Amino acid sequence: MRPAGLLYLYTDKLMEKNNYFLMNPFQKFFHKAGVAIKNFPSAFVGFFAMLFRGIGRFFVGICKGIVDYFRGFVKGNALTKGSYAIMGLGHMGRGQAAKGFIYLVIEVMFVLYMVFFGAPYLGKFFYGFFNGGTVGITETADFWNDDLGIYEKVVGDNSFKIILYGILTIFMIFFFLAIYLRSLKESRELEVLIRDGKKAVAFRKEAEALLNEKFHIPLLSLPMLGLFVFTVVPLVTMIIIAFTNYDASKEVPQHLFSWVGLENFREIFGGNGALNGTFLRVLGWTLVWAFFATFTNYFGGMIVALLINKKGIKCKKLFRTIFVMTIAVPQFVSLMIVSKMLTAGDSMEMSGIITQLLYKIFGFQLKFGINITHTRIAIILVNMWIGIPYSMLICSGILMNIPADLYESARIDGAGPVKTFMKITLPYMLFVTGPYLITTFIGNINNFNVIFLLSGGGPGDLLKYSDGAKGTDLLITWLYKLSLGIDRNYKLASVIGILVFIISATFSLLVYNKSSAVKKEDQFQ
């Protein structure tokens, strides 16, 4: 009476629950997918509810902080009140002179930074921010110097630097604010401490604590600083560029660029029809590519690893070494050579060796770099050749770790090789490599090398693509062409970068939290 296939999934809820363990893996997969789709609206709502709760808590925290700030001022004694203006005053007056001095030095340094560096940049940053004006005020100008007989240049504001240092200054203000509030809190606590007749902790002791129970602070401060300087600030700067009109015609410091709000997003999603269609086509191929590149490599690598690991196979190490050889050759070298081997010329003599072989053996004319579908399939196949050795290495390591007694008892119970693979090997592998699969998928969305070196994004199609995009361009290669091509379309590249980030982040967060590696973390044997 059991209805077959997909239909079965949606027939009877009772049956669904009871029969889940009787399903074959494919039915299970579709069952899970169905449940995931059914639950999607509630999960979606749940996510945003969580987000808004978080935001709400954040604002409540800020309000509380502000109330504390003023209450502390009203209630505090003269020393505490004084440290609202002169940081560290409360410390210095209560036996923590060294710490108070450090706070004072931080305050002086911050004021100097703001006066001589921060404030001018911040002023220019916000100068045109609200009325869609230029970033910066004075433009570079050329003038004729009659004495030298040359045109000279008076360099004006640099819009890009204004954005960069403006953001840095905003961060600096927040950092300083955090330190300032902390010093006030400490000052208030000290006041209570002294009132209760206790003594303040000596500076030496606090410094020692940094090497003992608070060792994580000195240990992590440098990496955090590096993260901030090399990742956070550039990232925020690039995001901000998406809201300006920065491109070749507004190259800094010769010109000033302007704030344009959401104009660039509108261009991709609405206004210009060609750009919109191009974006969707490139995005579509990017996802298709990422899916195939990830799973062909994953399952291919697993199959190769299983074959090599099989009992009775001789020279296992030799086979593994041969596969790993492809990793030893730098990828761009092998890709360049393969792209030469695949080229299609006007005659077979002018074509690459693989194209010639395919024609001579199968009579199939490979139109690599001419026909979009041919090129896409060829790229996915070449990528298997490059990627399978990596996943084979990872898989064979994990396969060797699966307890042999599991297989033994399965064999005693009468399970065949397919059954053991489906019931033991695959679940085990997916459990361990779930997060790896996600990172590979994201990596493939941004897989610049393979596409750029094999096809360069080509072939183009005049009727379907515009703005420099071509048939096998991923978002990332298109972004490269836009930002480093002669048009230097930084603004559009930045928008695409943001979109790639959103896609990757959403996808990895959703899947990662759903993966068994996270859900059943405690169940790992």
Place this chain on the structure above:
Amino acid sequence: MKKTIAIIALLALACCFAFAGGDEEQASAPAAASGEKITLTVWASQEDQAMIKEMCNAYAAANPGKTYKFLYGVQSESDAADKVLNDPESGPDVFAFASDQINKLIQAGALARVGGAILEDIKASNSAESIDAATVTIGGEERTYAFPMTGDNTYFLYYDSSKLSAEDVKSLDKMLAVAAASGKQVAFKLYDDGWYLSSFFFADPDLYYKVTYSDDLTESSVTINYDSADGLEVMKALRSYFANPALSANVDDSKIIAGIQSGTIIAAVSGTWNKTAIQDVWGANMAVTVLPTATIGGKQIQLNGFFGYKLIGVNGYSQNKAEALKLAQWLTNEQNQLIRFQVRGFGPTNKLVKENKEVKNDSVISVVLKQAEYFRTQKGVPGAYWTPMASLTKQFVDVDPMSLADSDLQALLDSLCAQVRK
């Protein structure tokens, strides 16, 4: 113990950052003059390095009052503009680039404007077209931003004179017929390359594109009429040429050379850069001539093409602008243009060098200079022109060209123009 290791690791990390920071600083330090010594950074292509060093040394010798220090960078002219644009402020003082990049460089402020006595000198000694390639109109005023160095960035016809006669190469149809009769091919990169493909559209003087620039050199409007009835005639002609198996359109430089070596290609449209490689194979049989005529709209029409120059520019952010301008003037003067021709076989822009007997007798350069008279200077090309033009003939190679109806061709042209227009 663990803590000690952690601290050491931390220090090592700090050192890494310190070193990384140090490198950055060195790279961005401007080449400033110290005292009497004048430091100038000069970029030239790998092949030109020895020549440029001699020229600079000769310049230093000709100016005994000053001491110069030259720093040389290796950068091909085709990439130079891109590299300078990455960071104009720390770029070289003097660099060579292809003339079609001039607008972007001016926009970035990466070129110093030329004026006064120097401008008058180069205007007097170089051909008007080459000066035009280095000049833009801003606010109704003609402004020159670079020095013409060579004028040969174009394509023409190489052919094997033992297989084709001087009469055969006058017409593309005749050439293809001869090639087809002997199972050979004529190479003309009309696939995936707007630069060569434009030669068919330029053949019809009624077909044009026109760009109007605003004062910051952004394109304020672009008109193009390739989608007219005349444009369709060109596409029809291209369709029948692509259907001809004797035409090899899906080629690049390496395929052309390979085809010439294997003997399948008996004529090829290419430029001066392939001269040595082709001469190695054909030897004395290598002959050169202007582009042939082609049948467009039932008539034989002379193919036309792009003509580009290589220019020398002075960085607008150079610390030694006055000295750099003088050096650039020297590097492009009569004496050095002649050296360029003699050493590297480059076509001159200097009027006197053009009249030089040696130059006039050179088969390749004489053809180049002849074409310079009627080819279109590669200037004021719409920025969005190249990618759609490269894709225009893709269908001809992907499927059988003759299976495409006239309406398909019109659709391609419509899409091209829609993408180029502004």
